[in-house]
Amino acid sequence: MLDTTLPDFLASDAQAAERDAVGPGPVPLTLDVNNVSHSLFIEPKTTLAEALRDSLDLTGTKVGCDRGACSACTVWLDGKPIAACMMLAIDVGSRKITTIEGLAHGDELHPVQSAFIAHDAVQCGFCTPGLVMSCAALLESNPTLTIDDIKAATSGHLCRCGTHPHVHDAMLDASRIRKT
C-alpha cells in the first residue's frame, strides 16, 4: 500500500530542530525491535538498516542500494513498511520496528511467508525479506486483494531474478485463504 503522507519525523520539523544536537560520536539509544527493547550505543548517522544488521545481528533485512531505490531493506515502523536504509536509527524513537525475523510466530509462518514458499516466489532470495514485509503489511491492511493492489504495494521492490509473477500468485492465494 503506498503511503504518501510524510513520516512523523519529517512532518514535525520544528520538533526536530528543538532536539538537542548530538554526535558525531556514539550516543545511547533504545530500539524496540520485534517486541524486544534493545539498548544501543551508536553514532547518530547510523541508519536503521545498519543498526539492525550490524548492531543487532538482524541480518534478514537486506541492503541492495542504501538509498531508497530497491526496497530490499523494508521493515515495519509501527506496522507500516518503510525503507530502513532511509531512516536514521535515532529517529525511530519509541516506535515499534518489526523485521523479517519478527514476522513469524515462533515456528508458525506468516501466511504470506507460507504462500511465498508454496508458489516459489523466491529465487535468489535477496529481495525476499523486503518483499515479504511489504506483502504482509498489505495483507494485514487489506485482506481482499486484486492484482493491482499487489502490484502497487510491491512497485518499489526490485527483484532482479524476476519473481514478480509468483509473488502475485502467492498474494492472491494468501488473500483467498484469508477470506475463507
Next chain:
Amino acid sequence: MTSADTRSQKYPVGIDSVSMAEIERRVPAGEAPPLPPNAQLAVIGKSIPRINGRAKVTGAAPFTVDVKLPGMLYARLLRSPLPHARVMSIDIGAAERHPGVRAIHVINDVVGRAVETTGQNTPAGTSGRRVLYVGDPIAAVAAVTPEAAQAAVDLIKVDYQPLAFVVDLEDARKPDAPRVFTHPVHGESFAGGNPAGAALPQQGNVLGPNKSGSRGDAAAGFADADVVVEHEFRTQVQTHCCLEPHGLVADWRKDGLTVHMSTQFTAGIRAELAAAFGLPLSRVRVIVDAMGGGFGSKSSAGNYARAAVTLSRQANAPVRLVLDRHEEQIDSGNRPATVQRLRVGARRNGTLTAIAIDTYGTSGVGLGAGIGNFAQAIYDCANFELLQSDVFINAGPGCAMRAPGNVPGAFALEQTIDELAEKLGMDPLTLRERIDLSAVRREERRIGAARFGWNRRRAPGSDSGPIKRGLGMAQSLWGANVRTNSACEVRIFRDGSVEVLSSVQDIGTGIGTVLAQVVAEELGLRPEDITVRIGDTEYPAGPPSYGSLTTASITPPARNAAYQVLRKLIEIVAPSIAAAAGNLVARAGRISTADNSRSIGFREAAAQLPTDQIGVVASRSDDYAGFARKMGDMASAQNALGGVQFAEVAVDTETGIVRVERVVAVQDCGRPMNPLQIESQVQGGILQGISYALFEERILDRHTGHMLNANLEQYKILRSRETPAIEVHLLENYQGMSATDAYGIAEPSNIATAPAIANAVYNAIGVRLRQLPMSPAAVLAALGRIPQRSGPT
C-alpha cells in the same frame, strides 16, 4: 570402452506431447538404470517446494554480505575518477597513518580485461599503471570499520596524468580516436559473445574482424536469392544489477585461505585464487550459502577478490570487501553493446540462400562483444558469413551476461526473419517451419501458437486509435552445455540419514532442491529425508552456475552416486531378508524385492552398516551417444536447447510507451526436474528480456567518461507494475543421454523475449524498431513524431 565395463540399456526418447519411443544405448557399467518419463516417477519432475524456501522467507538464509568473522576488517577500494590516465605516483603515507587502518594494497596487476602483450600497462618512469576507465581499481584499504577504510581511501594521494579518452562506440572507431590500447592485445572473451581469436588484426580501437564461424559461399548464396533483406540493428549496454552486491570475506591463515564469496562457481574461484596466490588447491576453501544473483557476473574472482585476499594476508585478519551499488554499476561487468548489419537472402519459397552479418560491439576494455552462435546455428542455411569486431572504449569491461551473444544476436536475426516473411508474403510461423529443422521448436511453435491465439494476429498497424496492439513471436537457441568435471558424493549413515555433497552452489535456481529430489527418487525416500550440503569446496568439486549447465552436469553424478551407494547397502542387507541383491529395489522408504514379498525398512537396513557411514563419489560421464563438442572440461550435447516465445503489446503512439501485456513461453530443458522452479527461472528470463527490450541502458557521459545512471533509480529495471501475464509451458524432451537426461533453462528463456516484443511492436505500429531499448523516445522517433536521437551509447 570395452563391453566388459559397459552394458546395453533401453531409454525412453521423444517429446512427450508428440510421440515416445525407445532407444538402445551402451552405457558405462556404474550408471544408474534408465529413468522412465516423469509421469512414472515419485519425486523427480514434481514441483517440490525449494528446500531453503523457509530460510529465505524468514531472513535466516545466510548470504555472503551477512558473514561476520571475529576480528574482521572492512575494505574499500580506491577507484580511478578519470576515464584514462597515467598514474604518476601514489602516496599512501597519510592513509597508513589514519587510525584503524590495518593494510593497504596498491593494485598493479589487473585481470578481467584485454592485456597489452608488451606489458605497456605499466610504463617505465611512472610509479603506477595506466588506468583505463572510471572505476578502474587502484588501491585497497582494510581497516577496523568501513568508515575508517573509506577515510583512508580518501587520503591516498594519486598524481594522475590525464590522457585522451573515448567512451562512444562510434567515436572510438574513427581513425583519429584516442587509443584505449596502444599495443597489440590479447585476452579471454570475457563477455562471451565471440571467441577470442588468435592474432586478429588491430587497427586503432578495433580488434578484428574475427571470421570464425563462417561457412559456404555467401556471395554465391546472395546471387541465388530471389529476395534480400538488409538492415542494421543496435543494442545497448546492460548491467547485471545482482541485488546482492559482489563481495567476499577473505580469511588468510598460516594453514590456508578460506573465502566466503557471493559467487557462481566455488570450485572455479578456488582454482583461480590458488593459482593467483601460489597455494595448493587443498589449502583454499571457498564457501557460499545463499547467493543473491549473478547472471554471469560472479563467475571469477576479479580484482576485488584478489585485493581482499591480499589485504587479509597483509593484515593477518579476515577482510570483508563488498562493492556498493555505484561500483556494481561501473565495474562488475556488463552485457556489451552491439551494432549488427544483417543481410539475409532467400528464395520465393522461403529457403534461405545466404546470411551475412557484419557486427562490431564494445565490451569496454574487455573482449567478447560478439553475437554468439544464434544466427550461425538456428536456421538451415548453407552459406553463412560472419565478421565480428571488438571496439575498445574507456569503460568497465563486459562479462558474460545471461545468454551472452545470443541475446543481442536474436534481437537482430529474429526481426530480420520476420521482415523476410513479410516480403515473401508468408506468416512468420510458416517461414520458420520451412527454415528451422528443429523438431523441438516445431512442437513449441505449435503449442505456443495455440495457447497464445496466434490466429488473432492482424496486419501491421491495424488499430485506428492512438493505442495500437500487436502480436509477435521469436525463437531461442542455446547450447545444451555440460561440464564433465563435476562431482558429487552421496552418503548413507547408520541411522538411515542421507547426505548429498557437492561444491555446486545455489544462486537462486534451486539446484539443492533438485539434488534432494534426484537422490530421494533413487533411494525411495522423500526429498526432506536428504540433507543437502553444497556451496563449499570441502565437498567434491561441482560445476559452476553458468552456461545453463548446472543441472545437466551435476544431476547425473548425483543419481549415479545414489545408485551406487544404494547397491552397496543392498549387498549388505540382502542376506538378512534372504533375497538376492540383484532383485532388490528401494521404494517408499523400504528396500524390497520386485514383487514386494520381502522387504526391510530403509532405516533398519542402514543399521546393518559395518561403519558409521558409506559413501560414493561419482562424476559426470559423457553423454551416452557422445557430445557434439568437447574441449577440456566443457562439452555441448548433440541437441541444442530451443524455446519459442509469443508477446502481445500495446503501444501508445502519443507517449511512445510500450506495454507488454502477455507473454507465452514454450521451453525445453530435456527432462524437467522441478517444473515450479523451472517456471520461476523462465519467468525471470522473460522479465529480464522485457527489461532489456524496453528500459535498461547504461549511459556514459562522453565528456567525462562517467556513467550517469550508476544506481537503481535512473538505471531502469522492470518491476511489478510492468510485469505482464506470463504463461510457461514446458516440453518434456527425452533423449536418453545421461542418468537424468536433464539440461538447463536459464539462458534459453532470456533469448527470444526482446525480439518477440520487437516483432509485436512492429505488428502494432507498422514501423520497425531496430534499436534497444525501445524507449518512449525511440518509439516516437521511429514514428517520426520527434527527431531521431543521437545520444550516448
